[in-house]
Amino acid sequence: VIRVAAVGDIHVDRDLAGRLRASLSRIGDEADVLLLAGDLTRHGTPDEARVVAEEVRDLPVPVVAVLGNHDHHSDAGEDVARILVDDAGVHVLEGTSVTLELPGGRLGVAGAKGFGGGFLGRSGSEFGEPEMKAFARHGRETADRLGEALRSVDAPTVVALTHYSPVDDTLVGEPQEIWAFLGNYLLAEHIDAAGAALAVHGHAHAGREKGLTAGGVRVRNVAQPVLRRPYGVYCLAAADDSGAVGVTDAAALARAPAAAGPHH
Amino acid sequence: VAEDARYLVNHLEQRLAEDDRTTELGIVATVQGDTVHLRGDVASEHRRELVGAVAAEAAPGYTIVNEITVTGPDAGVEEVLS
Numbered sequence: 001v002i003r004v005a006a007v008g009d010i011h012v013d014r015d016l017a018g019r020l021r022a023s024l025s026r027i028g029d030e031a032d033v034l035l036l037a038g039d040l041t042r043h044g045t046p047d048e049a050r051v052v053a054e055e056v057r058d059l060p061v062p063v064v065a066v067l068g069n070h071d072h073h074s075d076a077g078e079d080v081a082r083i084l085v086d087d088a089g090v091h092v093l094e095g096t097s098v099t100l101e102l103p104g105g106r107l108g109v110a111g112a113k114g115f116g117g118g119f120l121g122r123s124g125s126e127f128g129e130p131e132m133k134a135f136a137r138h139g140r141e142t143a144d145r146l147g148e149a150l151r152s153v154d155a156p157t158v159v160a161l162t163h164y165s166p167v168d169d170t171l172v173g174e175p176q177e178i179w180a181f182l183g184n185y186l187l188a189e190h191i192d193a194a195g196a197a198l199a200v201h202g203h204a205h206a207g208r209e210k211g212l213t214a215g216g217v218r219v220r221n222v223a224q225p226v227l228r229r230p231y232g233v234y235c236l237a238a239a240d241d242s243g244a245v246g247v248t249d250a251a252a253l254a255r256a257p258a259a260a261g262p263h264h
Numbered sequence: 265v266a267e268d269a270r271y272l273v274n275h276l277e278q279r280l281a282e283d284d285r286t287t288e289l290g291i292v293a294t295v296q297g298d299t300v301h302l303r304g305d306v307a308s309e310h311r312r313e314l315v316g317a318v319a320a321e322a323a324p325g326y327t328i329v330n331e332i333t334v335t336g337p338d339a340g341v342e343e344v345l346s
Contacts, residue, residue, distance in 0.1 A: 015310055019336065042287050070287065205290045225305050225335060
């Protein structure tokens with residue numbers, strides 16, 4: 001079993017310094033890897049990125065992240081990513097993937113920020129004014145980058161990590177009028193094509209945790225205000241030769257004996 | 265009251281999203297007469313106070329009733345109704 005902890009939308013700044021770190025005190029006992037689903041900062045400044053790096057530095061598990069819209073607000077997304085990499089060794093993904101050798105097996109994580117665009121029957125198109133075309137194009141391009149990352153992973157068990165949602169199931173609770181700004185079905189199409197074991201996203205603070213792609217991949221909205229706990233832990237059965245995997249949620253994990261073995 | 269009440273909710277919510285002191289995208293404002301109620305979740309008492317302060321700037325002449333909920337370790341259990 002591979003235990004994947006995930007949380008997003010932590011929106012850290014100096015005001016909240018130390019809080020995330022405190023909430024991660026048991027991460028080494030509860031999980032094998034920590035995924036951060038974007039919106040790690042409030043304004044996307046290098047200073048806030050340094051606070052995030054202090055929060056997640058030297059954890060007993062590897063940390064994998066994508067950036068969110070807040071992390072781009074100061075037009076310094078590349079700086080934010082570099083600080084997380086250099087100061088804390090976080091794997092920051094955008095159209096890229098990382099393969100981790102974990103006690104429960106080899107796990108691939110493919111990540112991209114994602115974007116809005118909408119869902120089946122209610123999605124935008126690259127048509128009309130340049131601004132509308134640019135909006136739709138950005139959604140398609142970041143989804144395509146996720147697809148490339150998913151195809152590049154060499155691991156039997158693969159998780160897709162985004163900030164925006166691949167499905168609308170997990171947006172229920174948000175006003176339906178803004179769903180097209182909260183996610184894009186093209187992400188789910190790539191996730192299904194790759195046969196991912198799990199898709200994790202954030203961004204929709206008023207949505208709900210659990211959803212499903214059309215292809216049957218479990219989706220989890222791990223935005224901190226949705227979880228109302230430090231992080232979710234999702235247990236993936238190690239893939240067999242056919243690539244089949246199962247997902248067990250954290251409640252079941254609590255009843256299961258903790259996996260033995262060293263943590264990274 | 266200078267602000268046209270029919271558009272105040274939109275302007276207020278947009279200001280709370282865009283002002284660097286708040287950057288809160290999930291706050292819901294409702295207007296009844298000369299009173300603005302603010303609802304939503306923030307992560308600290310400090311952020312709750314900033315939302316109230318920015319809303320007061322954006323809606324001069326209105327009474328702000330700050331019903332924002334603080335979540336996480338700072339969350340209080342009681343609500344004072346005024």
